[in-house]
Amino acid sequence: VAISEFDLIRDYFSTRQQDRADVSLGIGDDAALLQPPPGMALAVSTDTLVDGVHFDRHCTPYDLGWKAAAVNLSDLAACGAEPAWVTLSLTLPEADDAWLSAFSDGLFALLSCHDVQLVGGDTCRGPLAVTLQAHGFIPAGQALLRSGARPGDDLYASGPLGLAGLALWSRQRGIELEQPSASAVFQALDRPEPRVELGQRLRGLATSTIDISDGLLADLGHICSASGVGAVIDTDSLPPSAAFSACTRPLIDNGSLSTGDMLALQLTAGDDYQLCFTAPAAARESLADLGVQRIGRIDDRRGDIRCVDGQGRAHSVTTAGYDHFASQTDL
């Protein structure tokens, strides 16, 4: 029986593993055998990245590996889970050593940060696409859902928004951003840091949580829809980012970007993978140490999200300045 080039791929993924005690059998058999801890719910999430849809030729193989892990761990973060295991389905046009080496480096770099083990998967020939599935644990009854927001709750974002959108905007148009701030902006797009620890800290504090993969307005819309509530965003309270400001200021000065475009990036651009969540006012003190920013409040205007600045002026937001890659829906 000949060894195919695709058999050789296994070496890239089986040799540099975390070695978790709850993995009885990892890569190499028909299925992985895992030991979920007693009394914990198992959280399972999956996301696919497709060439030309979720990433383009600017995305290095290292960044693709990192990002495939990041988007899946971000889903676990959004429900407050502690990540444990992933599986990988990798479809490749050809088995290329340099590509596989860099891709697996990026994948394992982020997985090892969070003590997550790759336990199985498959590789096959076809148009480039990466599907990861992530498994994590949550104490029974403590999962953060989209459906728990209540009128009167505060609305929060876990960190600055629009950086990944600005990076994509500049790449798609070939417009240079000013260093050194540009590095932080491209880092947000290419190596997002899923808010895994924060998600677990929000257990018992947040009433609803989602990760911002499609843009704040779209993802807050999912919370409002699942919870049967509305929301007001205070646009002057959006989390500040020195890098975002340093990069957008000259663009606004030279007319490449309007202030409306800048707000649209913060409100509608995806891929930052911060968390959006709600919590009652009673939780403000506990949340103060977590570096999160209060950006508005939940009300009873079901499905209605309004953007208002510090002077009380309403802003309507369009996404004209920004083209999102993705056309994707979670099941």
Added chain:
Amino acid sequence: VAISEFDLIRDYFSTRQQDRADVSLGIGDDAALLQPPPGMALAVSTDTLVDGVHFDRHCTPYDLGWKAAAVNLSDLAACGAEPAWVTLSLTLPEADDAWLSAFSDGLFALLSCHDVQLVGGDTCRGPLAVTLQAHGFIPAGQALLRSGARPGDDLYASGPLGLAGLALWSRQRGIELEQPSASAVFQALDRPEPRVELGQRLRGLATSTIDISDGLLADLGHICSASGVGAVIDTDSLPPSAAFSACTRPLIDNGSLSTGDMLALQLTAGDDYQLCFTAPAAARESLADLGVQRIGRIDDRRGDIRCVDGQGRAHSVTTAGYDHFASQTDL
């Protein structure tokens, strides 16, 4: 926030669900929340089907949905697991109602046979590909692995081989097969029945097990490699199939197929999703009721698989008569 056409896809998958008691939260949030039963190992497996690689234009959307479920449940069967949950990542060039309706019909048809619930996933635009991930349970320590075969063990196949290969061979060449037997042959390719119940019956009896997705020789090769053993296959003992015989006889008579080609189909064609397993002679009586066929024995000639007929003549097997779709490797 506009509802994209891809949001509408969710309806095809969220409305016709099994309703398992161990699913706390299914489709619709950032992650599914599941309750693995205490004292059981969790078996996890994933497989991708890519257009033009694992299936072609002859594969209907219904059959594709069925087959995506079948190949994943077959991996769980091979380790003796009871299937419970799947997630789906579906990449589609466009959201087509008729296609989605038929695909989901096929997917749910097989999942509901085995009380398996679709608990989450994602859909996105891109080249047609389907990734399923399957989860099942096995009492701790009872999983069937590839690595337990011992010299002296009997070698078994769970049912007839080569039917799916014959169906593919005839389609690729535009050669008609004789009815009514042709229906059974195409059924083996288009709607394989994963041996889920049999896998669970083999707990405590089989010393090693694998599902035959890549052909008997290739998959038995994995057992021999993982177990450090060799094997002899008695080619006259391969499980008989009236449909296979009825379809191949006229092809051999008219010279389209040689007897060597026919044997190659049985030994090297994939996609039948029968189980190949080993068991000690002491298990013969217990296995007699399961409809499985003894096809050879395991010996100590590490990595060496020989094919011998009832008269003791050695056969070397080539795959000249047959082109396999897949170029795929399990991690």
